[in-house]
Every structure is written in structure tokens, then in C-alpha cells.
Amino acid sequence: xxxxxxxxxxxxxxxxxxxxxxxxxxxxxxxxxxxxxxxxxxxxxxxxxxxxxxxxxxxxxxxxxxxxxxxxxxxxxxxxxxxxxxxxxxxxxxxxxxxxxxxxxxxxxxxxxxxxxxxxxxxxxxxxxx
Amino acid sequence: xxxxxxxxxxxxxxxxxxxxxxxxxxxxxxxxxxxxxxxxxxxxxxxxxxxxxxxxxxxxxxxxxxxxxxxxxxxxxxxxxxxxxxxxxxxxxxxxxxxxxxxxxxxxxxxxxxxxxxxxxxxxxxxxxxxxxxxxxxxxxxxxxxxxxxxxxxxxxxxxxxxxxxxxxxxxxxxxxxxxxxxxxxxxxxxxxxxxxxxxxxxxxxxxxxxxxxxxxxxxxxxxxxxxxxxxxxxxxxxxxxxxxxxxxxxxxxxxxxxxxxxxxxxxxxxxxxxxxxxxxxxxxxxxxxxxxxxxxxxxxxxxxxxxxxxxxxxxxxxxxxxxxxxxxxxxxxxxxxxxxxxxxxxxxxxxxxxxxxxxxxxxxxxxxxxxxxxxxxxxxxxxxxxxxxxxxxxxx
Numbered sequence: 001x002x003x004x005x006x007x008x009x010x011x012x013x014x015x016x017x018x019x020x021x022x023x024x025x026x027x028x029x030x031x032x033x034x035x036x037x038x039x040x041x042x043x044x045x046x047x048x049x050x051x052x053x054x055x056x057x058x059x060x061x062x063x064x065x066x067x068x069x070x071x072x073x074x075x076x077x078x079x080x081x082x083x084x085x086x087x088x089x090x091x092x093x094x095x096x097x098x099x100x101x102x103x104x105x106x107x108x109x110x111x112x113x114x115x116x117x118x119x120x121x122x123x124x125x126x127x128x129x130x
Numbered sequence: 131x132x133x134x135x136x137x138x139x140x141x142x143x144x145x146x147x148x149x150x151x152x153x154x155x156x157x158x159x160x161x162x163x164x165x166x167x168x169x170x171x172x173x174x175x176x177x178x179x180x181x182x183x184x185x186x187x188x189x190x191x192x193x194x195x196x197x198x199x200x201x202x203x204x205x206x207x208x209x210x211x212x213x214x215x216x217x218x219x220x221x222x223x224x225x226x227x228x229x230x231x232x233x234x235x236x237x238x239x240x241x242x243x244x245x246x247x248x249x250x251x252x253x254x255x256x257x258x259x260x261x262x263x264x265x266x267x268x269x270x271x272x273x274x275x276x277x278x279x280x281x282x283x284x285x286x287x288x289x290x291x292x293x294x295x296x297x298x299x300x301x302x303x304x305x306x307x308x309x310x311x312x313x314x315x316x317x318x319x320x321x322x323x324x325x326x327x328x329x330x331x332x333x334x335x336x337x338x339x340x341x342x343x344x345x346x347x348x349x350x351x352x353x354x355x356x357x358x359x360x361x362x363x364x365x366x367x368x369x370x371x372x373x374x375x376x377x378x379x380x381x382x383x384x385x386x387x388x389x390x391x392x393x394x395x396x397x398x399x400x401x402x403x404x405x406x407x408x409x410x411x412x413x414x415x416x417x418x419x420x421x422x423x424x425x426x427x428x429x430x431x432x433x434x435x436x437x438x439x440x441x442x443x444x445x446x447x448x449x450x451x452x453x454x455x456x457x458x459x460x461x462x463x464x465x466x467x468x469x470x471x472x473x474x475x476x477x478x479x480x481x482x483x484x485x486x487x488x489x490x491x492x493x494x495x496x497x498x499x500x501x502x503x504x505x506x507x508x509x510x511x512x513x514x515x516x517x518x519x520x521x522x523x524x525x526x527x
Contacts, residue, residue, distance in 0.1 A: 100253035
């Protein structure tokens with residue numbers, strides 16, 4: 001059902017499908033599946049991620065402010081998350097998600113998501129926004 | 131981050147396993163980990179360098195963890211006032227999670243280099259959190275105001291940044307209507323007896339203050355009726371439902387209750403209510419979520435075919451059509467500020483034909499029977515009103 005092999009009880013039972021426009025930090029200015037890879041997949045042999053549900057989710061943000069805060073923290077910590085901020089329509093058929101109090105959305109993609117059919121509503125270089 | 135090598139310790143001094151990530155927004159900022167003995171650790175990401183992540187960790191008791199997660203202690207403070215004398219810095223290889231360096235800092239040294247921002251807040255995943263009800267505060271407020279307090283708290287992913295109209299119209303307002311129905315009061319009386327306070331925009335929280343009339347020897351009639359709101363929202367069986375129906379004079383509240391249930395399911399929301407009684411100084415609570423709402427919805431579909439209610443309204447006629455196959459009426463209720471239309475009962479039809487009704491000008495007291503059919507899997511909800519009786523308001527007084 002899901003694109004990744006997920007640990008037990010993942011996503012949590014309270015995860016739901018959403019229909020919203022969300023932001024994501026990406027590396028390319030066109031939709032490519034490689035920009036929607038969860039952390040666990042980058043380090044598949046690391047048990048600290050392999051066995052943890054949230055590490056298999058892809059991050060999206062409801063608010064630009066939270067996204068930029070995460071981006072800046074990541075830079076401080078030595079991680080560069082990408083060059084662009086893309087906004088896209090997240091439809092219920094893409095996967096299940098949970099949201100936190102920062103407006104951050106963890107999305108677990110369904111197996112048959114066709115990334116070729118996704119289009120960004122808007123994409124901007126992060127430098128332009130700063 | 132520059133660390134002092136004099137605090138180096140053997141690798142794998144602590145064997146850790148991630149229990150869960152408490153903050154994973156693109157990067158794994160905060161994790162809860164545990165060692166083989168079951169001791170819990172909070173582990174904050176300091177930096178990532180050369181495919182190695184450096185984390186700082188403290189051991190935490192379950193009580194301290196609760197205090198941190200509920201926001202009573204910030205993460206920065208939690209590290210500065212750690213329960214143990216030591217704070218750990220551990221580097222893990224990103225490729226395989228193996229430890230590459232361990233340092234054990236004494237707490238007094240760590241405080242001077244604490245890398246956790248003072249304003250760092252641990253995000254809370256919605257639906258994982260239970261709203262914390264400050265019992266003592268709620269009782270004190272009820273006692274101070276000498277009113278029954280019905281505290282309403284609705285949470286949903288859709289109420290993250292603001293309050294959506296459905297939260298007010300399809301959950302809060304129906305709960306108010308249920309309350310009015312149990313208290314057997316109309317809108318005009320509600321304006322005297324009910325008041326809203328303590329509005330919280332984090333999801334939707336509102337306190338409803340209810341004026342009551344306690345006596346020296348027994349609890350107020352109002353508290354007994356208001357408790358039914360909680361019993362109803364907690365109902366999980368046919369017996370629970372039947373007990374409330376049998377002990378209530380009217381059934382008008384059921385229509386609103388069905389609305390609340392349907393909305394909780396549709397919006398995947400959680401409604402927490404609590405009643406504080408200023409006399410007995412007690413609180414009773416209810417929690418309705420999608421799971422419990424689904425259970426009761428099946429029972430409602432089986433049990434409640436029709437909900438019948440008879441209500442009195444003061445208002446004026448807008449339309450009367452006695453020539454139709456099914457004679458109909460329309461009036462505007464002054465006290466409820468709603469327009470109601472429906473069918474005219476046979477008993478009243480002849481009187482209506484004979485009377486000289488001054489449409490739109492004279493006020494009448496209307497007795498209306500409402501038959502409400504809740505939505506089922508095959509049928510949409512349906513409400514039909516019947517005019518049973520009407521009297522000129524002057525005649526009545």
C-alpha cells in the first residue's frame with residue numbers, strides 16, 4: 001500500500017489523508033521523485049532510521065515561516081536541504097499524513113503515486129525569499 | 131561544535147536505541163532513546179559533519195519527560211537542570227548508526243556550552259496529544275463565578291492555525307443546543323442564563339457559564355440536566371443512549387447530537403468536554419473521537435429512526451397556503467431568529483381557514499411538532515415541521 005517498507009504500526013492509526021497546498025524544500029525546479037525521498041532511504045542501513053516511522057515520511061510545511069526556520073536551523077547544523085521552495089497540491093490519493101503544532105506535515109506516500117503527474121503550483125529559489 | 135577531549139569516554143559506553151523521534155522536520159532534531167536497562171534519554175541533534183551526526187543526550191525519568199513534553203520545562207532548561215550529573219555528546223555514523231565518539235560532560239561544564247536554543251519548542255503531533263484539563267483551575271473558576279462551567283475543547287488537524295466555521299456551526303453550536311434542550315430553555319432565556327468565556331484559539335476551546343439555582347439541601351436542577359450532555363457525549367451503547375432518552379422530557383437534543391457525531395467522524399476531530407460543579411466542587415469529563423463516534427453512530431442508525439420534538443415559538447406568519455394538496459405554512463420566529471416552514475396539521479386547518487390572519491404583522495405563539503430523521507448510510511437527514519396550534523400573543527397574555 002505504501003511506497004516504502006514501513007515499520008509496524010506505521011503510519012500511526014490517527015494519520016489521515018489531506019487535501020491542501022503545502023510547501024517543500026527541493027533540489028530541482030521540476031517535479032522529480034528524487035526530491036521526495038524520506039530520510040530513512042538516504043541511509044538504508046542505519047537502524048536509527050530504518051526502524052522509526054517518522055524517518056520514512058517526507059516533510060512538508062503548511063507555513064513558509066516554519067519551512068524557512070527549519071531551513072536555517074539545518075544550515076546551522078551543517079545540512080543543506082535544497083535550493084528551492086516548491087508549493088504543491090497534496091491530494092488525498094498521495095498518502096497519509098500527520099501534522100504537528102508547527103504546521104509540519106509528515107507524509108507517507110502510497111505505492112502507486114505517479115510523480116510525473118504532479119506539478120508545482122509555484123517554485124522559487126530560496127535566496128529570493130531570504 | 132568544539133568539544134573538550136578530556137571528557138572522552140569509551141565508545142558504546144551507552145548502547146542506545148531510538149524509541150521515537152519527537153521532532154523530525156526534514157532533519158532528526160530530537161529523539162527519545164533508551165538503553166538496554168530501559169533508561170530513557172532525550173537526544174538533540176547538534177550538527178551533521180562528514181556523514182556523522184553529533185547529538186547531545188541526557189537521561190530522563192518518566193515524570194521529567196512528561197514535564198518537558200507538556201511544555202512546563204523547556205528543552206534548554208531540561209538539559210541545564212538535568213536529573214543526572216552528566217550530559218553526553220555522542221557521534222553516530224549516518225551510514226550505519228554506529229557510534230564514533232563519546233564524551234561525558236559534567237553538568238556544570240555543559241551549561242556553559244549548551245547548544246540547544248533557549249526558544250526551542252518541541253512540536254506536538256496532533257492527535258497524539260490529549261488536552262490537559264487544569265481541574266483545580268476550572269473548579270476555582272466555577273466557584274468564583276458561582277456558575278456551572280461547561281468547558282468545551284475541540285481539536286482537529288484542520289484547526290491548526292485558525293478556527294474553521296464548521297467547528298462553531300457543526301460542533302459548538304449543537305452542544306449549546308443540546309444544553310438548552312436539557313435545561314428546557316429557549317433562546318431568550320439562554321441569553322440570560324448562558325455566557326461564553328475563556329475562548330482559546332489553540333484548536334477551539336470555550337467555557338460556557340451556566341447560571342444555576344442551588345438550594346441548601348440538594349444540588350441544583352441544572353447540574354443534573356447538564357450532566358446529561360457529558361453522559362450523551364460519552365455514550366457507547368444502546369443502553370447508555372436509552373437511559374438519557376428515558377430521563378429527558380424532550381428529544382430535541384438528539385438532532386444536535388447526531389450533527390456533532392457526524393462532524394467528529396467527517397473531520398476526524400476530538401471533542402473533550404468537562405463540567406465543573408461549583409457546589410460539589412467536582413468535575414466530570416467526556417471525550418468523543420472518531421473511533422467512539424463511529425461506534426455510537428451505528429447504534430444511532432439502529433435505534434433512532436425518528437426524533438420527535440414539540441416546541442413553542444413566538445413569531446409572525448410569512449406565508450399560508452391552504453389550497454395545496456398538503457397545506458403549508460411559513461413563519462419567522464422572533465425569539466430564535468429563524469424562519470420555519472412546514473405542513474399544517476389537519477386539526478388546525480379549519481381554524482386557519484376561518485381566522486383572519488394578518489400575515490407579517492401580528493405576533494403568534496406557534497406550537498410546532500418537528501420530526502427529524504437522522505442521516506443513515508442510505509438516506510440523507512430530513513426534518514419536517516408540522517403546525518399543531520397557534521394563538522395570538524395578545525390572546526395568550
